[in-house]
Amino acid sequence: MKLSKRGEYSLRALLSLTYAYSSNAFCSNQLRLISEKEDIPYKFLEQIMSALKHGGLVKSQKGKNGGYSLAKPPEKINLGEVIRLIDGPLAPTGNAEEIRGVIQRGERTAGIYSVLLDVRNAIADILDHTTLADVYQRTLELSRDRREQSGMYYI
Amino acid sequence: MKLSKRGEYSLRALLSLTYAYSSNAFCSNQLRLISEKEDIPYKFLEQIMSALKHGGLVKSQKGKNGGYSLAKPPEKINLGEVIRLIDGPLAPTGNAEEIRGVIQRGERTAGIYSVLLDVRNAIADILDHTTLADVYQRTLELSRDRREQSGMYYI
DNA sequence: ATTTGTCCTATCTGTTTTGTAGGATTATAG
């Protein structure tokens, strides 16, 4: 598993939508704004959002004043499905099924692959149990930690 | 982290050397043989072994009847160092230091990166604590399991 | 001195990643 630029942009854009979702604000859910705020190339972002839409993670409103929003609440979207959709399987090589096959067929590389399966399972455990809402929460806590640590307070 | 063909070939070749190391046999530690047995392109394998040598994982004997052998016992070589050497950092993106930097600076992506750090730590935990000897052992067990399961016994 | 191995560097080819570009389509505002 390798998180590509596409993958990172996806997560950032979805997090942007999570913010809009939580705050009931219909702001910042248009590509133009997300692109600027998150510093993601506009046309590239279009492609990414299209993929996210076909994957059922976001929905869109066409036309003037249109935009994107999450297709389900942020507690129901986990990072695993996002990354699988955009970057493919989580395993270090191939996918879980392939790896299990090699192990069960007892191929010469079965020992190696059994470690690879452990790795893929460890990755999936984390990513499949971390939702956009969790990430949003973490972001808040991290920025709060930082404010407290630096002695700065914004009003 | 993504295990490339190079990475997989590295592990397979090292495991081949592990076998030679354990059995005291000086067989199968020449590139030509490893290449054939493991079905790895010979010239490609040369490059890989060169990298492994410069990384201090194997040593070589030049000239006729030369070949490769592990530079230290298989219990002291873990998969983490092999993969880092050949495929780079274990983190899903960038490396652990970069990721920690983003989190500590409290950047907008800190929440995402804190999850990525968890992932990289989970990967490192496994790979840094699994040695070539462990993999060798697993391989033996897996092939034994398979023999028992299928009712076949080789003498 | 010949054979058989490692060592070193350069090159090549196809794929993937990371975008750009141009226009079609759709819905809202005025």
Add this chain to the structure above:
DNA sequence: CTATAATCCTACAAAACAGATAGGACAAAT
């Protein structure tokens, strides 16, 4: 109704990377 502003769709392109391939220099045992 029309202008505007958004998503939608497809094609292309440049650059980086992966996965080799090639050719020969060097070293050591026979």
